[in-house]
Amino acid sequence: MYGFRIVDKLQKINEDIQPNQLKYHYKRVLVSKEFTFDAAHHLHCYDGKCKNLHGHTYKVIFGLSGFVDERGLMMDFGDIKDIWKNEIEIFLDHRYLNETLPPMNTTAENMVVWIYEKMAEALHQSERQEKYAGARVEFVRLFETPTSYAEARREWMENE
Numbered sequence: 001m002y003g004f005r006i007v008d009k010l011q012k013i014n015e016d017i018q019p020n021q022l023k024y025h026y027k028r029v030l031v032s033k034e035f036t037f038d039a040a041h042h043l044h045c046y047d048g049k050c051k052n053l054h055g056h057t058y059k060v061i062f063g064l065s066g067f068v069d070e071r072g073l074m075m076d077f078g079d080i081k082d083i084w085k086n087e088i089e090i091f092l093d094h095r096y097l098n099e100t101l102p103p104m105n106t107t108a109e110n111m112v113v114w115i116y117e118k119m120a121e122a123l124h125q126s127e128r129q130e131k132y133a134g135a136r137v138e139f140v141r142l143f144e145t146p147t148s149y150a151e152a153r154r155e156w157m158e159n160e
Contacts, residue, residue, distance in 0.1 A: 022072045029068065030138055033080045034061040037093040041106040058092070059143040060084075062119060066135035075132050083122045088115060108150035112142040116152040 011017055040055040062084075066074045097106040104110045120137045122128065128135065136154060143149040 019070070023068055023070050024072055026067065028065050028134065029074050030063050030065040031074050031077070031080070032061060032063045033077055033084075034059060035081075035084050035089065036060075037089055039092055039095050039097050041097040043107060044105050046105075056144050059146075059149075060115060061139075061141040061143075063138040063140070064119075064123070064135060065138045067133045069133070075135060083119065087122050088118045108142050108144045108148070112140055112150040112152045113157070115142060116140040116157055120157075 009016075013019065036057055036059050038055060038057050040053060042053045043050045062080060064075060064080065068074050091100045097111070101111065101114060104114070116137055119140065123132065123135045123137065137157075139151060139153045141149050141151045
């Protein structure tokens with residue numbers, strides 16, 4: 001069994017590790033972060049329960065890729081959260097989606113593409129392009145229920 005152990009010496013920059021050692025590689029990596037939001041909607045031209053006004057607790061998962069900086073970080077998870085909170089969630093959380101999204105049938109399939117586009121747009125802003133070298137959206141997955149989701153992938157969004 002493993003027991004609890006206090007480290008003998010806390011590693012210090014410029015003593016135990018040099019700044020040029022922080023970046024271990026030059027490869028593309030993917031980071032992922034998920035969020036939830038609650039919203040109401042209804043579907044048009046649909047003959048099922050979802051034609052009536054109803055709500056969901058949605059879950060969104062982002063997969064973002066890029067190259068690490070001199071510290072070994074591709075993108076701070078807090079920065080992903082800031083983009084989500086300030087540029088995407090404001091249109092979704094505790095909203096009537098038929099009213100706050102662009103004109104569309106508010107299906108998971110339509111919404112996931114809109115969310116993908118909003119995140120891609122946020123990453124392409126000039127100050128973010130400089131900060132996050134080669135950052136791009138690889139996928140967005142939108143769960144409408146715990147077992148049902150729609151997904152948008154970079155290769156589908158950029159090559160079709």
